[in-house]
Amino acid sequence: MNIAPNTVEAVSVVGPGRVALVSGGNRGIGLAVCEALARSGTRVYLGCRVPEEGAAAIARRGIAGATPLALQLTDPGSIEAAIARIAGESAGLDALVNNAGVSRGIRDAPGTEPMTKAREAFEVNFFGAWQLIQHALPLMRGRTGAHIVNVSSGHGCVAKVQGNNLGYRGSKAALNMLTLAFAHELAGTGIRINAMTPGWARTRLGGIGAPRTPEQGADTILWLLQGGGGHGGFYKDREPFPW
Numbered sequence: 692m693n694i695a696p697n698t699v700e701a702v703s704v705v706g707p708g709r710v711a712l713v714s715g716g717n718r719g720i721g722l723a724v725c726e727a728l729a730r731s732g733t734r735v736y737l738g739c740r741v742p743e744e745g746a747a748a749i750a751r752r753g754i755a756g757a758t759p760l761a762l763q764l765t766d767p768g769s770i771e772a773a774i775a776r777i778a779g780e781s782a783g784l785d786a787l788v789n790n791a792g793v794s795r796g797i798r799d800a801p802g803t804e805p806m807t808k809a810r811e812a813f814e815v816n817f818f819g820a821w822q823l824i825q826h827a828l829p830l831m832r833g834r835t836g837a838h839i840v841n842v843s844s845g846h847g848c849v850a851k852v853q854g855n856n857l858g859y860r861g862s863k864a865a866l867n868m869l870t871l872a873f874a875h876e877l878a879g880t881g882i883r884i885n886a887m888t889p890g891w892a893r894t895r896l897g898g899i900g901a902p903r904t905p906e907q908g909a910d911t912i913l914w915l916l917q918g919g920g921g922h923g924g925f926y927k928d929r930e931p932f933p934w
């Protein structure tokens with residue numbers, strides 16, 4: 692499902708003059724997104740819980756144009772401070788990538804998954820992303836083609852439910868619902884919002900057995916930011932994916 696895909700101006704927000712914030716930018720798929728954006732000339736805020744780790748990632752990859760930004764999604768004050776810093780340093784925000792995520796219950800069945808794991812998944816993957824959008828939106832209004840990309844998961848797809856990791860699955864299904872709800876709220880504002888799944892990628896979350904590189908996982912995020920897709924959609928490999 693797409694919300695009014697033909698009435699939304701899908702333009703690229705990648706390149707010089709554009710400003711992006713990527714949560715969880717210090718490693719994995721988020722770092723691959725930051726690197727590609729920075730190399731295109733986009734000014735990138737690399738959201739990270741530990742700024743030193745963000746700075747180290749930037750130095751290791753030699754990414755000019757990326758700035759580490761302290762961002763702890765379970766701390767509302769940290770979210771507020773991160774957005775305030777961008778507001779103080781930039782004219783606005785063109786791209787928000789809600790990439791940070793946790794998945795703790797891969798071996799846990801719904802009957803035994805500890806609530807601490809499930810609650811953490813919802814705090815980061817759902818409430819953290821939601822609150823970041825709420826704070827970022829004022830900076831995105833009026834920016835041509837502004838775009839929010841929510842990094843979801845095939846595990847959030849209700850058509851493909853399996854048993855384990857209910858906290859993670861539920862948080863990503865909720866992130867998909869959030870995408871649709873905001874798509875309705877933002878219709879007509881010129882701000883796009885979409886969800887995507889990167890597929891199974893070799894990161895700390897995905898594990899070493901995954902077939903995709905972080906860069907391959909990042910591809911559809913970058914495609915969306917370059918003007919691909921519609922508004923209120925869910926994508927994998929640049930194609931619509933079932934909710």
Ligand SMILES: NC(=O)c1ccc[n+]([C@@H]2O[C@H](COP(=O)([O-])OP(=O)(O)OC[C@H]3O[C@@H](n4cnc5c(N)ncnc54)[C@H](OP(=O)(O)O)[C@@H]3O)[C@@H](O)[C@H]2O)c1
Nearest residue numbers: 715719720740763764790791792844891892894895896897
């Ligand atoms: N890899 C896959 O196979 C796969 C498949 C489907 C979906 N995804 C999704 O892709 C996204 C990126 O995952 P990844 O595979 O790149 O995982 P990753 O390498 O484990 O990276 C996760 C990122 O999220 C950050 N993070 C975790 N908790 C946070 C918090 N409370 N506040 C702020 N940042 C926090 C981490 O920061 P720290 O370094 O400080 O921990 C890290 O930067 C996630 O949303 C994930 O659900 C991944």
